[in-house]
Amino acid sequence: MKLSKWTFVVLAALVASVFGLTACGKTIDENTVWEGDILVGNTAATSGGYSVVGVPFNAALEAYLAYYNAELRVDGRGKVKFRHYDDKFDSAEGQTLTEKLVEEDEVFALVGHFGTPTVGATLNYIAEQKVPMVYAATGVDTLYNKNATGGERYILPVQPIFTTEGAVFAVRAVAKDPAYGLGMTKIGVIYTDDDAGKGMKAAVESQVAEIKKNAAFEDVSFSYKMVTMANVSSEAPAAVQSLKTEGVECVIIAANQSPMVTIATAMKNVDLDVPFLTSYVNASATIANTLGTSGVLTDNRVMYTNGWVDVYQTEDVAKFKEIMEDYAELEGTGFKVSETFDPTDTKDIRNNSFAMAGYIAGEVFVQGLIRTYDQNDGKLTRAAYVDAMESASVKIAMAGTLDFSGGQRFGIDKLLFFSYTASGGFGSTILTYNDIATIMEHLEAPAA
Numbered sequence: 455m456k457l458s459k460w461t462f463v464v465l466a467a468l469v470a471s472v473f474g475l476t477a478c479g480k481t482i483d484e485n486t487v488w489e490g491d492i493l494v495g496n497t498a499a500t501s502g503g504y505s506v507v508g509v510p511f512n513a514a515l516e517a518y519l520a521y522y523n524a525e526l527r528v529d530g531r532g533k534v535k536f537r538h539y540d541d542k543f544d545s546a547e548g549q550t551l552t553e554k555l556v557e558e559d560e561v562f563a564l565v566g567h568f569g570t571p572t573v574g575a576t577l578n579y580i581a582e583q584k585v586p587m588v589y590a591a592t593g594v595d596t597l598y599n600k601n602a603t604g605g606e607r608y609i610l611p612v613q614p615i616f617t618t619e620g621a622v623f624a625v626r627a628v629a630k631d632p633a634y635g636l637g638m639t640k641i642g643v644i645y646t647d648d649d650a651g652k653g654m655k656a657a658v659e660s661q662v663a664e665i666k667k668n669a670a671f672e673d674v675s676f677s678y679k680m681v682t683m684a685n686v687s688s689e690a691p692a693a694v695q696s697l698k699t700e701g702v703e704c705v706i707i708a709a710n711q712s713p714m715v716t717i718a719t720a721m722k723n724v725d726l727d728v729p730f731l732t733s734y735v736n737a738s739a740t741i742a743n744t745l746g747t748s749g750v751l752t753d754n755r756v757m758y759t760n761g762w763v764d765v766y767q768t769e770d771v772a773k774f775k776e777i778m779e780d781y782a783e784l785e786g787t788g789f790k791v792s793e794t795f796d797p798t799d800t801k802d803i804r805n806n807s808f809a810m811a812g813y814i815a816g817e818v819f820v821q822g823l824i825r826t827y828d829q830n831d832g833k834l835t836r837a838a839y840v841d842a843m844e845s846a847s848v849k850i851a852m853a854g855t856l857d858f859s860g861g862q863r864f865g866i867d868k869l870l871f872f873s874y875t876a877s878g879g880f881g882s883t884i885l886t887y888n889d890i891a892t893i894m895e896h897l898e899a900p901a902a
Contacts, residue, residue, distance in 0.1 A: 484584040484608075484837040488532070488562055492834070494519075494819065495537035495561045497551040498568035498591065503712040504543040506740060508568060509787050510803060511591060511812035512538055514774075515566050517781040518816030524781070526820065531827065534820075537561065541572050548572025549579070556585055562836065563588055566815035570594050570650045570710060581605030586839050588612075588822065589815035593619060593735070595653040599863035606863070607840050612818055612856060613811070614734060614762050615865040616650055616708075620657025621890050622760055622869055623706045623731050628665060628674050630899040633885060636729060636758070637899070638704045642697035643678045644717050645708035646686065654708035654733065655680075661890070670898055677702060686713045690720035698726040705730040711741060718757070722750045734760040734869065738807045740800045742874040751876045758884075761870040763810045763852045766883070770852040774813050775804045810852060817851050 496515075498508035516536050523533040537559055541548035548571060555561045556579075563586040567573055570592040577596055580587045584605045590597055593616040599606055629635025643658055645651035655678060665671045677700055679693035686709075694717065697705060707717050707730050714736050721730065737759040745751050765771055779791050782803055789803040796802065803809050825842040826834055847855040853866060868889050873881030 482560055484840075485835050488834045491532040491535050492823070493535045493537060493559060493561045494563045494565045495539070495555045495559060496564055496566045496568050497539045497541040497548050497555070497572055498566060499543040500538070500540045502542050504569065504710075506738075507591075507711060507735075507808045508540075510789055510806045510809040511566060511568070511815075513782055513784060513787055513789060513803060514778065514806075514809035514812035515816045516783065517777055518813050518820065520781040520783075521777045522816070522820045522823075526824065528827070531832075534823070536565075541569070543569050543571055545571035545575040549575045552576045552579065556580075556583055561585070562834075563819065563839070565589060565819045566591055566812055568592075570648060573597070574649050577609060580609060584608050584836060586610060586822075586836055586843075588819045588843075591811065591815070592650070593617075593653075593733070593865065594649045596649070597863060597865060599861065602861035602863050607844070607861060608836070609863060610818075610822075610840070610843055610858060611863055611865045612814065612850060613865055614760070614867060614869060616653035616733070617657045618865065618867050618890070619733055619760055619869075620654035620708065621661040622893070623654065623708070624658045624661035624665060624676070625890060625893040625897065626758070626871060627704055627706060627731060628671055629893055629897045630670075631896040632899070634888070634893050634896045636704055636731075639674050640701060640703045641674070641676045642700065642702035642705045643676055643708060644690070644693050644697070644705060645678065645680055646710070646713050647680055647682045648710075650710050650733070650735075651680075651708045651713075654706075658706060658708070664894070665897070668897060681713070681717070683713065686716045690717045691724055693717075694720040694726050695724045698724055702726075702728065704728050707732040709733070711736055711738075715741065715744065718745055718750050719748065721755060722748075727752055727754045729754065729756045729758060731758045734762055737761045737763075737872060739805055740808075743800050746875070746877050751874060753876055756876075756881070757874040759872050759874070761807075761872050762866050762868075763807055763814070764854075764870060765810075765852070767852045774810060774851065777813065778804050778809070814851050814853065818848060821848055 500508045519534045539551040565588050567587050568591040573590045573592045588610050589612045595617050597611040598615050626635040627641045630637045645655040681689040822843045826839045830838040844858045847857045871884040875881045
């Protein structure tokens with residue numbers, strides 16, 4: 455392997471002679487030219503309940519940066535170095551550590567800025583500092599921006615945003631055309647009281663109003679139950695029991711990974727044996743396997759998730775696997791690269807959807823880096839980087855393209871729809887890359 459794990463600590467050099475600055479005690483502004491090695495970083499949770507996401511995410515992100523250093527970097531240009539701190543999925547810790555990365559470590563950019571709590575707490579700070587934030591590992595609604603200006607332009611989200619997801623949940627739950635949805639009429643919604651849960655829930659409510667404008671769907675009903683993040687384990691059973699009493703036919707679980715598993719487990723414990731829909735952030739074979747082996751998933755209690763990483767884009771997936779094999783440093787992570795590829799082996803990093811997300815974060819950052827050098831006479835500045843990212847569509851490996859031009863900050867809005875079976879494995883893909891407008895056109899079942 456070509457990199458040592460979690461240990462890069464090289465600071466990016468400044469061209470002090472050009473700007474009359476010294477590195478000590480001076481602010482690095484958006485027009486400072488970067489030479490030598492380029493330090494980037496994040497505060498991904500690599501301990502606690504969210505380490506199942508943060509560990510493979512960072513491993514794949516570092517692998518892609520190592521690939522850039524070895525195979526894509528133009529000779530003479532600095533290598534990209536990576537620094538990571540564990541914020542334990544805590545917003546206050548994330549804020550402190552993000553400020554440390556920016557002000558003490560002097561990173562060029564935040565890459566794979568991680569998790570709903572930290573991202574939500576730091577967006578204003580990042581905009582004020584004008585530090586490029588490339589790929590937020592969350593879909594928090596505050597990332598959405600129709601016309602970013604000033605420091606807002608430095609926020610470059612890639613993943614789908616929870617606002618989009620909530621609307622998709624609503625139309626998929628009720629769509630009678632089996633190619634597009636589940637055809638249910640009584641839907642329960644359990645949401646957490648954080649930005650992720652409240653954002654998805656608000657979008658569900660808004661989309662339901664649109665759905666009910668169609669006379670064929672005037673009688674559909676949605677029942678909403680909130681659980682607090684501080685008390686998910688104790689509150690989830692009562693919320694689920696209430697939905698069971700109401701006779702819901704499916705449940706939308708508007709929550710991130712750990713609370714989602716707790717809520718789904720409560721469905722098992724109170725015997726609410728109906729399908730549930732949940733966020734793309736939970737679209738993981740590891741999570742599905744956990745739910746399958748613990749008996750949460752049944753023939754009726756199928757887990758449906760949105761997804762934006764298309765594992766059927768074979769050329770992109772093959773490249774991902776190759777880079778994992780050649781550059782991933784996995785000692786101590788709990789993951790591996792097996793000599794013989796087994797698509798059912800959830801410990802193989804090549805099967806991990808969170809690793810794919812980290813890989814994409816690195817690949818998007820590197821695209822912007824190469825584009826900046828090409829468009830700015832070989833000079834790298836934060837301002838030039840953002841200009842370059844807005845200059846043309848950005849290719850997203852395994853997921854199409856994304857357009858940042860004109861201040862657009864929408865995240866990817868075309869989603870897959872996966873099912874997970876009782877055995878914990880992937881089920882069928884119900885449809886590929888359809889947006890909300892398309893599903894709305896197919897709410898009613900096709901004529902016999």
